[in-house]
Amino acid sequence: MLKLKDKGLFHQLCFINGAWTGADSGETVDVMNPATGEKLGTVPKMGGAEARRAIEAAHAALPSWRARTAQERSVIIRRWADLLLEHQDDLAVLMTAEQGKPLAEARGETVYAASFLEWFAEEGKRVYGDVIPSDQAGKRIVVLKEPVGVCAAITPWNFPSAMITRKVGPALAAGCTIVVKPATATPYSALALAVLAQRAGVPEGVFSVVTGSAAAIGGEMTGNPLVRKLTFTGSTEVGKKLMAQCAGTVKKVSLELGGNAPFIVFDDADLDAAVEGALISKYRNTGQTCVCTNRFLVQEGIYDRFAEKLAQSVAQLKVGDGLKGETQQGPLIDMAAVEKVEEHIGDALSKGARVVTGGNRHALGGCFFEPTVLAGVTPEMHIAREETFGPVAPLFRFSTEEEAVRLANDTEFGLCAYFYSRDVTRVWRVAEAIESGIIGINTGLISTVVAPFGGIKESGIGREGSRYGIEEFLEIKYLCIGGIR
Ligand SMILES: NC(=O)C1=CN([C@@H]2O[C@H](COP(=O)(O)OP(=O)(O)OC[C@H]3O[C@@H](n4cnc5c(N)ncnc54)[C@H](OP(=O)(O)O)[C@@H]3O)[C@@H](O)[C@H]2O)C=CC1
């Protein structure tokens, strides 16, 4: 049993219209701890009918929530953020138990999750319109920004809290109401957020959490005309499907999808800094983030030294149950993830790559995998094209800057890229040439509430966080006022 100081944070029912409720059918889904393989509990296996009720509750709650002043909404959202921080130890335990990330990372994610609530509580107060100088005498032109309306969010398992608050924070601050379907693997963080939302005074119907059948709940969220916006983080495959489903009722969509991040190390890079950045960008959350480096492109003059230093550091990473204090690398989310990592390594080795460190399932068994570095990787290998979502660093070799940029851009994805160089002219050239929504230059950590997060190409649509994030939940209305003499 989980050791929580506040046992009220652990809920096994859904939260709809301010009430804790089970599935109409009474059916449940098991939730497992990926580190131990043990069952943590169950959540309701809801479907379209329950999702519809949550959407209708969000619709009913909309007029009074949007009618509140931004300041009134801000007080509640801010209180919610404070509660997350107050309960960060318990929230981290819950998150690690269901997701596997080391406790320190789970605490970090809880603070990160709270930062989106805190930020958008403030940003909601700064939703300004415009007055446009009219081109016709006797007319005035005014632009208002209004909440989109009822929103729906579908979120992934790799960031069980922050991907929710990054959506719900701006939605609520803008005056929208929202229904969330969290990943089936990690519902308890979402339900704990609901507990704290209720304690913070978020009115009933404004924020609901529905667990269960992804296809049925997603079908209702994308088909129901009351929903005006869908916001999704997850795989490109599912994102495309949801976008197509939203076309029927022309909903606004924000999609934060897969990536294939390159990490370029030029000969002129600071080697130690590049290794440090590589560790962060690759092995955060055991390689399971959409901005994790997927391809290391290393210039020939520095290749061998980089490979050796990186492998030395990687070999020292402590793998284990995230609930144990010293763990740096938790398990992968499930056995399918382990198999995908194995497939990528097997394919690379069969085509001429070699293991510098790791390469196998970890001796701990289950979902644990050895942090791995592969050398001699080439563009023909699967790992060059597909997101591995695991602890494998494949090293490609290049000779010229032009070649590095070409390789970096040789993907349908464009979420995040990293590069290390000390040449300021190269920094500008390469930053401008890479096709990506986010670029980390001499750093392996780009995530922060203050900056716009999102991709181009098949990595998505829209931006989250920052002052841009709230725009996704606003519509523009233009007033043309005539007859003014
Ligand atoms: N961009 C990112 O941050 C993420 C990328 N990925 C990538 O996707 C791969 C697969 O991961 P996976 O968890 O399967 O990602 P998915 O895209 O399948 O899952 C993300 C969310 O979408 C839901 N979902 C799945 N299918 C549907 C559907 N038909 N209609 C509505 N909602 C749906 C899931 O629900 P449920 O959990 O119930 O299936 C979950 O809540 C990873 O290996 C990784 O490469 C994964 C997660 C996050």
Ligand SMILES: O=C(O)CCCC(=O)O
């Ligand atoms: O993997 C994701 O879906 C988002 C990455 C989290 C972040 O760095 O903000």
